[in-house]
Amino acid sequence: MLDHALIQYLKSLERDNASPYTVKNYGTDIGQFLDYCAERNITTLPGLDREVVRDYLAELNDVGYAEASIARRVFELRAFGDYLLHAKAWEENVFRRIHAPRVPRRLPRYLTLAEVEQLLAVPNRSLPQGQRDAAILETLYAAGVRVSELVGLNLRDVHLNVGELRVIGKGNKERLALLGQPAVAALRVYLSDGRTALVGKRACNALFLNRFGGQLSVRSVSEMVREAGIAAGIAQTVTPHLLRHTFATHLLDGGANLRVVQELLGHENPATTQIYAHVSQRRAREVYQQTHPRAGETP
Secondary structure (H helix, E strand, O other): OHHHHHHHHHHHHHHOOOOHHHHHHHHHHHHHHHHHHHHOOOOOHHHOOHHHHHHHHHHHHHOOOOHHHHHHHHHHHHHHHHHHHHOOOOOOOHHHHOOOOOOOOOOOOOOOHHHHHHHHOOOOOOOHHHHHHHHHHHHHHHHOOOHHHHHOOEHHHEEOOOOEEEEEOHHHOEEEEEOOHHHHHHHHHHHHHHHHHHHOOOOOOEOOEOOOOOEOOHHHHHHHHHHHHHHOOOOOOOOHHHHHHHHHHHHHHOOOOHHHHHHHHOOOOOOOHHHHOOOOHHHHHHHHHHHOOOOOOOO
């Protein structure tokens, strides 16, 4: 039965450590297709053919679904079909014979260098929380790390003498993120003054702390960045991910090789992983120092 096959597929995603968000979305979207099939008395795999899938996608288009949404469903159905093939429950993945709509890629938003300078000028660096916020903003822009990676940093992950952070990214994969002189300077001030004041008598290994001396949350960082953007007079909403896009854009504008930027971002695009797998950390550092607007002198 198709419903049982979907349940088993979702369990396999959970075993592979897919996020709850992904499992929920796949369950909802694929389940919607299976409901469509059930209304046409198709409840087993042999009854599934390409025409059923094409009719379903045509109906989605007729009722106004965006092309990006339809393309996502095709991708999810293909993955479901691959699972059924691997489990030897299906002889052919007919979903692979369906063409997804072409969705134009949206260019990521980013800040100008002047806007970055305005943003970095917002925190009051004479106060502990201001020193922390300045260090966070400098680190997000200098290193291009994800906000989840930032809040996951511990004291042992910070190596200011060489301007590096040890980051644990997606899939629990480790990489080195680089810091320019302004970020190193802001972190030194925060570690010596601001963090000492925030941690008080508590024992906490997290690098960035809240006002109670505990680990700062993703939500708190995102809210701080948003408010700093407003205070800086920046028209668009500023997020940690926007700073990550800005980091990459400014490196590329400065002449950085795309392969090096890929390495610094810690991307794991399945289609291009092999291309970016052999970029040396030494070469990445050289390009970073030459192209990042706030790299400054080597620490």
